[in-house]
Amino acid sequence: MPAPVDHDARRRDVSEAVWRVLAAHGFGGLTLRAVAAEMGCSTGLLTHYFPSKRALVRHALEIADERTRTRARRTPPEEGLPALRAALLDVLCLSPKDVAMNRVWVSSWDRALGDPELGAAQTERYARWRAALRPHAEAAIRLGRLPAVDPDDVVATVAAFAHGLVVQALFDPARFPPERQTALLDAFLSTLANPPES
Amino acid sequence: MPAPVDHDARRRDVSEAVWRVLAAHGFGGLTLRAVAAEMGCSTGLLTHYFPSKRALVRHALEIADERTRTRARRTPPEEGLPALRAALLDVLCLSPKDVAMNRVWVSSWDRALGDPELGAAQTERYARWRAALRPHAEAAIRLGRLPAVDPDDVVATVAAFAHGLVVQALFDPARFPPERQTALLDAFLSTLANPPES
Numbered sequence: 001m002p003a004p005v006d007h008d009a010r011r012r013d014v015s016e017a018v019w020r021v022l023a024a025h026g027f028g029g030l031t032l033r034a035v036a037a038e039m040g041c042s043t044g045l046l047t048h049y050f051p052s053k054r055a056l057v058r059h060a061l062e063i064a065d066e067r068t069r070t071r072a073r074r075t076p077p078e079e080g081l082p083a084l085r086a087a088l089l090d091v092l093c094l095s096p097k098d099v100a101m102n103r104v105w106v107s108s109w110d111r112a113l114g115d116p117e118l119g120a121a122q123t124e125r126y127a128r129w130r131a132a133l134r135p136h137a138e139a140a141i142r143l144g145r146l147p148a149v150d151p152d153d154v155v156a157t158v159a160a161f162a163h164g165l166v167v168q169a170l171f172d173p174a175r176f177p178p179e180r181q182t183a184l185l186d187a188f189l190s191t192l193a194n195p196p197e198s
Numbered sequence: 199m200p201a202p203v204d205h206d207a208r209r210r211d212v213s214e215a216v217w218r219v220l221a222a223h224g225f226g227g228l229t230l231r232a233v234a235a236e237m238g239c240s241t242g243l244l245t246h247y248f249p250s251k252r253a254l255v256r257h258a259l260e261i262a263d264e265r266t267r268t269r270a271r272r273t274p275p276e277e278g279l280p281a282l283r284a285a286l287l288d289v290l291c292l293s294p295k296d297v298a299m300n301r302v303w304v305s306s307w308d309r310a311l312g313d314p315e316l317g318a319a320q321t322e323r324y325a326r327w328r329a330a331l332r333p334h335a336e337a338a339i340r341l342g343r344l345p346a347v348d349p350d351d352v353v354a355t356v357a358a359f360a361h362g363l364v365v366q367a368l369f370d371p372a373r374f375p376p377e378r379q380t381a382l383l384d385a386f387l388s389t390l391a392n393p394p395e396s
Contacts, residue, residue, distance in 0.1 A: 026312040028226060103311055110308035113301055113368060114224040123369045149385070156374075157386055160362030167361055168354060170311060171321045176354070187347070188355055191389045 013039060014049055018060050019067070023100040026107030030060055057111055061118065064104050071101065080143045084136035085189055088162045092185065093169040094178040102166045130155040145193055161188055211237060212247055216258050221298040224305030228258055255309055259316065262302050269299065278341045282334035283387055286360045290383065291367040292376040300364045328353040343391055359386055
């Protein structure tokens with residue numbers, strides 16, 4: 001009885017093809033035709049999965065969320081600043097996989113800004129990310145490694161820095177190789193931090 | 199002989215309509231049909247100006263560049279950190295006009311990531327922006343207001359912070375009103391700076 005297995009495998013194939021189209025062409029290039037070409041199938045077959053462009057975009061965002069949620073992360077080191085650093089390193093463009101992931105997310109902002117429902121989802125996504133960073137900021141403050149400022153401001157600031165660096169690195173990988181991104185992050189975190197001797 | 203005037207006026211009308219579509223729907227919503235609806239004309243008329251989707255996108259980017267180049271800027275205050283602050287305030291989402299401008303640029307990143315020619319133009323745009331910020335960083339270092347680090351690293355860092363804050367503010371204006379953006383920028387710049395007494 002191979003049918004259910006085939007069905008799941010086909011769904012995985014479709015998702016893989018959607019992801020490859022996204023990573024290569026962004027949301028602006030995400031069409032049923034492009035996904036069909038990537039799979040070597042007819043667009044007719046795909047309309048079974050995606051009755052509309054909107055359904056395709058929504059599925060693409062689900063894949064991106066799923067891949068973000070389940071991606072390999074650095075083992076959390078010591079709490080506070082080192083854990084914050086590790087969480088920020090996790091979002092920079094340090095490997096080809098990171099580049100593909102960030103390329104997809106940055107590209108999704110166009111859709112999200114033009115669609116209230118997708119925009120609200122992106123607002124929530126940002127709020128969740130900042131909430132995930134917050135315990136590290138709180139621990140760093142408690143441990144005396146960051147000044148006693150509002151942790152919400154710390155996470156907004158480090159999230160801003162990390163995403164702004166991601167965008168620059170996507171458009172200029174030669175000027176922003178992984179080593180430079182890491183060095184910029186470390187220099188940035190050390191300016192935020194209290195001097196070690198304090 | 200009103201013909202040449204009419205022609206210019208029509209071009210301006212077209213550009214205005216393209217801008218309004220961009221500000222409302224981003225590049226993902228930029229179609230001949232949407233521009234025609236905005237102008238209350240036929241798409242046929244517009245094909246005279248834009249023989250292809252690509253021509254429309256290119257014109258939209260020219261408008262965005264022109265509007266960015268000619269927009270009102272803060273009067274440059276005292277050189278160094280104050281001038282750097284003013285230049286960064288110029289890019290935050292502090293007014294409805296700023297929001298529209300940033301919305302268009304952030305939305306354009308999807309197109310630019312998917313098209314080598316547009317991508318190269320965006321790489322150059324970033325390089326020009328950092329080059330424009332650089333004299334302020336150099337002056338701040340010379341005046342002892344910033345530590346003697348590489349000015350290229352300073353401008354990459356402040357550009358990252360500013361753009362990352364712009365994106366968060368676009369998706370969450372309630373959490374990032376103008377006063378908070380300004381306060382976050384000031385706190386960020388003060389962590390970069392040498393203490394005033396040094």
